[in-house]
Amino acid sequence: MVAAGDAGSIGIADKLGIDTDSAVQEIGWDEDVDDELRAAIEEHIGADLLDEEADEAVDVVLLWWRTDDGDLVDALVDSLAALADNGVIWVLTPKTGRDGYVEPSDIAEAAPTAGLTQTSSVSVAPDWTATRLVSPKSVKARR
Numbered sequence: 001m002v003a004a005g006d007a008g009s010i011g012i013a014d015k016l017g018i019d020t021d022s023a024v025q026e027i028g029w030d031e032d033v034d035d036e037l038r039a040a041i042e043e044h045i046g047a048d049l050l051d052e053e054a055d056e057a058v059d060v061v062l063l064w065w066r067t068d069d070g071d072l073v074d075a076l077v078d079s080l081a082a083l084a085d086n087g088v089i090w091v092l093t094p095k096t097g098r099d100g101y102v103e104p105s106d107i108a109e110a111a112p113t114a115g116l117t118q119t120s121s122v123s124v125a126p127d128w129t130a131t132r133l134v135s136p137k138s139v140k141a142r143r
Contacts, residue, residue: 012037013044015122016090016130018060025050025082027075028064032100033092034125058082061089066100072107076114076133089116089133098127107131 018024024041026049041062042048050058061079065072072091079089093102104121111118116133124130 012040012124015124016041016060017088017132018044020045022059023047023050023056023084024060024062025052025054025058025079026062026064027052027079028066028069028092030064030066032066032094032127033064034128037125037128054082056082057084057087059084059087061087062092063089064092065102066094067102067106068100072102072110073113076110076116080114080116080135083135085135087134090130091133092124092128092130095123095127095129104131107133 018041022045024045024047026038029051038049049062050056061083063075063079065075069075076089076091083089091107093107094100108118111133114133115135117136119132119134121129121131
């Protein structure tokens with residue numbers, strides 16, 4: 001069995017493409033978030049996650065999103081404010097059957113309206129799925 005602070009922490013951060021020197025901002029924290037996922041990322045980057053009020057440039061935004069959280073397009077646009085040019089937004093949503101479940105089509109429709117492109121989705125915790133969004137210029141830069 002692997003503790004959150006062992007190899008599993010490196011695995012989830014790697015799965016999300018988070019480098020050890022990344023600045024990571026967390027938006028939408030609530031009581032239902034996966035604390036092991038948060039701790040694993042903090043351990044990997046060697047720093048606390050930045051909160052919603054942070055105004056410095058960040059490499060990664062973790063956006064915890066549930067169906068009743070409001071307008072996803074607005075949240076995505078707000079998430080772009082501190083995002084570095086080649087930064088990534090991970091929209092973390094409850095899995096199918098969990099409270100707050102978000103239809104994947106909702107993310108697929110909101111992303112282009114906010115000027116983003118969806119690239120992949122991965123399971124990141126027992127109750128959470130993450131969808132990767134980038135600015136189209138970031139997609140072109142990686143080709």
